[in-house]
Amino acid sequence: MKSLVLDGINKALEYRSYGEAVPQDGEVLVQVKAAALNHRDVWITKGMYPGLQFPCVLGSDVAGLHKERAVVINPSFNWGDNPAVQDMSYNILGLPRDGGFAEYVSVPESHLFDKPAHLTWTQAAALPLAGLTAYRALFSRANLKSGEKVLISGVGGGVALFAFQFALAAGAEVYVTSSSEEKIAKAIELGAKGGANYKDEAWHKNFVQQYDGVDVIIDSAGGEGFKSLIFVANPGARIAIYGGSRGKMPPISPQILFWKQLSILGSTMGHAAEFSDMVDFVAKHKIIPVIDREFPIEDAGAAFERMEKGLQFGKIVLQVESGE
Secondary structure: OEEEEEOOOOOOOEEEEOOOOOOOOOEEEEEEEEEEOOHHHHHHHOOOOOOOOOOEEOOOEEEEEEOOEEEEEOOEEOOOOOOOOOOOOOEEOOOOOOOOOEOEEEEEHHHEEEOOOOOOHHHHHOOHHHHHHHHHHHHHHOOOOOOOEEEEOOEOEHHHHHHHHHHHHOOOEEEEEEOOHHHHHHHHHOOOOEEEEOOOOOHHHHHHHHHOOEEEEEEOOOOOOHHHHHHHEEEEEEEEEOOOOOOOOOOOOHHHHHHHOOEEEEOOOOOHHHHHHHHHHHHHHOOOOOEEEEEEHHHHHHHHHHHHOOOOOOEEEEEOOOOO
8 A cells, every 4th residue: 555654854755655544443443545635744844743653644624425425534543432622532533643654544433524426536635624723613612603703814715714714604704814915915805895904013903994893713823923813803702712933922911802892713623513514504504615736645745845835825735546
């Protein structure tokens, strides 16, 4: 069996023979048709992730076949019994368990869910990790209601775009931020009411003047710009954070937080019931994931380079063909 193997930090990925995927008790074999990249994969190649072990096979997002059944795989492992927070043993497909950048992957059968029938293999592969993360942040944590105003920061990444699409499907009025005018324009074409370039130091003031405030904010960045999100938040707003790409947040006045009665909500991935609900939501609303670009798995290096440079608008997907 061929797999995309990472032998160490900053090593080139190699698509080569790498043993066989052997199901353990309760597990089944899935023939991978397509597998999508996440920033997590790039961070692991750079050594910027806990629990590193080599060699390893990355890939958390998988669509494929189990026998004749078309499936997507829930990449969330060992969540535990508490829906409010993951267990200490929680982990994600693609480290420590070998992931889906391979011809076959072995996972517990309980992690298989029917592929939404309206999606291609490429589109389905884009769904699992980013879709689950967006669904929990938007609905379980921020408790989005139809008719509310939502701001999605850093539109263009996989989770941000799913949050954007899910919010639109739920009847929300959606706005975006980005450092790219091109990405803002693309989001408006997809249904955003407006957008702001966060490189503009006064973007938050201009935003409120033009659009008023928002009820829900989905943020992936943190950093110095977080205080601008507090500014555009309406009284009673909920801010869900699922990433920290811009680093530590600046000091924030507690008076603003308690006077506006804001809720700041951390969110990571999600549990099995949320994954099931997310897949059903996508099927019900016929949501089609935004695909940035497809690469054959043999050209994975170019795919990783594109993600590392932040050029993508949507998911980057690897096409996998088994040797059968």
